[in-house]
Amino acid sequence: MKKFITLACLALIVAGTAFAQNQKGKWREQVRAEKVAFLTVELDLSEAEAQAFWPVYNDVEKTRREAFKESGQAAKALREALEKGEGDINALLDDYLKKRAEAKKVDEASLARYKKVLPIEKVAKLVLAEEKFKHNQIGKVGGHNGNFNGGRNGDRPQQNRQPARKQKKN
Numbered sequence: 001m002k003k004f005i006t007l008a009c010l011a012l013i014v015a016g017t018a019f020a021q022n023q024k025g026k027w028r029e030q031v032r033a034e035k036v037a038f039l040t041v042e043l044d045l046s047e048a049e050a051q052a053f054w055p056v057y058n059d060v061e062k063t064r065r066e067a068f069k070e071s072g073q074a075a076k077a078l079r080e081a082l083e084k085g086e087g088d089i090n091a092l093l094d095d096y097l098k099k100r101a102e103a104k105k106v107d108e109a110s111l112a113r114y115k116k117v118l119p120i121e122k123v124a125k126l127v128l129a130e131e132k133f134k135h136n137q138i139g140k141v142g143g144h145n146g147n148f149n150g151g152r153n154g155d156r157p158q159q160n161r162q163p164a165r166k167q168k169k170n
Contacts, residue, residue: 035133042129043122052117060110067103074099 045053074096081087114123 031137038133038136039126039129042132043118043125045118045122049118049122053114056113056117060106060113063106064103064110067099067106071096071099071103 039057040050043049043053074092077087078089078092078096081089081092111123111127114126118126
């Protein structure tokens with residue numbers, strides 16, 4: 001009977017973990033779909049531009065995700081070494097900074113690739129649209145309904161804004 005209960009508990013844990021992974025995958029796909037829709041509207045691509053742009057963008061995003069994952073793994077290794085007080089902190093820190101620099105190089109290289117398939121104005125719009133999308137997502141998570149405008153001052157939701165005060169002239 002103990003074996004049966006143990007196996008049943010183990011099966012529930014495995015099923016719960018698989019369900020959570022599936023939900024996480026669905027969430028990621030939903031965010032990606034929202035991003036594609038957002039960028040499509042923001043960039044206002046012609047049909048020819050879209051056909052040239054999206055394969056490049058998808059390839060860049062894949063490379064970007066890989067670089068981000070490597071950077072995260074290096075950060076985790078550094079964090080664990082600091083918590084345990086073990087390991088070569090200097091080497092782990094160097095590795096982490098190297099991985100972050102590589103991620104930045106991916107972004108820089110992506111601009112050159114985008115410039116080959118889009119006019120420079122749309123490349124600039126893409127950079128700003130990605131930033132805007134990121135802030136909108138952060139706003140959703142933070143309970144601001146995505147009502148952000150790129151992190152500039154005064155970007156609170158409209159209902160919370162205070163009217164500007166006029167200064168008296170002497």
